[in-house]
Amino acid sequence: MALDRWIALIILMICMAYGYAAFFTMDAGLPPFMQRNAIWPSTFPKVLSVLAITCALIILLGQGKSDDEAKEGDINYRRLMDYNLGQALLLLAMMAGYALMLRPVGFLISTVAFLTLGAMVLGERKLQFLLPVTLLATGLVWYLVQQVLGIYLRPLPYVFGTGG
Template sequence: MALDRWIALVLLGVCLIYGYTAWFTMDADLAPFMRRNPIWPSTFPKVLSVLGAVAALVILLGLEGPQKPPKAGDIDYRRLGDYKIGQAALLLGLMVGYALLLRPAGFLVSTTSFLILGSVILGERNWPVMIGVAVVATGAIWYLVQEVLGIFLRPLPMFMGV
């Protein structure tokens, strides 16, 4: 089986699990007044799970139409070693680390560190610009979420007591 069909099979499994969660478990704890609403919190996940499952089935069953020859810029799964898989894996690891450190390290520290390390992984070496952009972007996002939207984000690490 081709790589695209294996990926479609994995995505179909993810969509089925996501759909089961959306259809059967998300709405169990709804307040009584919300049960009469036409749109529930699970409406968008239900739509996503159905559309994702249909798209995965189209690819899995080969219904997407005739195959076109690959173009010069297309990814060739037979040459995956030629691509920068290490950079992609490092970025994925950095994203996981960011998610794990967001609460204990605080938004400002973890987001600034994520942006700086991510740009280093991608090859940026202009340190003043890199640090400046990371600090300004992190501060602007924190201000918009905290002050404008009113959503609390722990700005500093937990041991600082904020």
Template sequence: MALDRWISLILLGVCLVYGYTAWFTMDAGLAPFMKRNPIWPSTFPKLLSVLGIIASTIILLGIEKGSPKEADIDYRRLGEYHLGQALGLLALMIAYALCLRPLGFLISTSAFLILGSYILGERKWLVMLPVSLGASGVVWYLVQEVLGIYMRPLPGIFGG
């Protein structure tokens, strides 16, 4: 079996466990007044699990491929697949998760977007800076003001 199908099989297992958790265990602790709401806290995880199961099954069955050998990932040639960029992005994601609280949302998200685009090959600073700063600001505004979820925008030393 090809590498993409093995990864799909692992993701299918993860989505099944995630779906079981979303469908059967998340809603047990809801307050009685929330059980009458049309959208529960488990609605998005339920949707994600169903979409993940569908996507993993499509890849596992090979429905998305045109010709059988054209799109297979050859695990013997992993060095040709920009493995450094993938590992760099994984390390950057971990650093982002660790820096989110101490640095605040705006600084850590902007830095993540700038460094992530640099790792992927973007070298136009006049494009990277406004896009990352603007995207971080818009997402923070939507989460903070529209949804009403508090997110520390800046580090505590700057009054965030």
């Protein structure tokens, strides 16, 4: 079986567990006044699980290409060591570090650092272009989340007295 079908099988199993939780366990603790609503808190998870299961089944049961028809850009799982796994693993580690540093360091500093270092890992070396772009993108996202959506994101570390 091809690598994409193995991944589809794993995603299918995860989505089936998610769908079971959405259909059978999420609505058990709803208060009576919410049980008469047309849209429940589990509506989006139900739709998401059905769509994900459908997509996984299409990939899993589809009439895809065989291993003999591999093209130039396709990933060959037998040659995984020929790819840039170091970059991918470093980016995954950086994502985990970013998630852990988001609260103590603050959104602005940790996001600018993650975007800058992530772009440098991927090969960008022009800091004169990289820093303004990451600063602008981070500031714009923080403004939209904080001011437009009204969700509080600690912009700076605790030591700067940003509250919350």
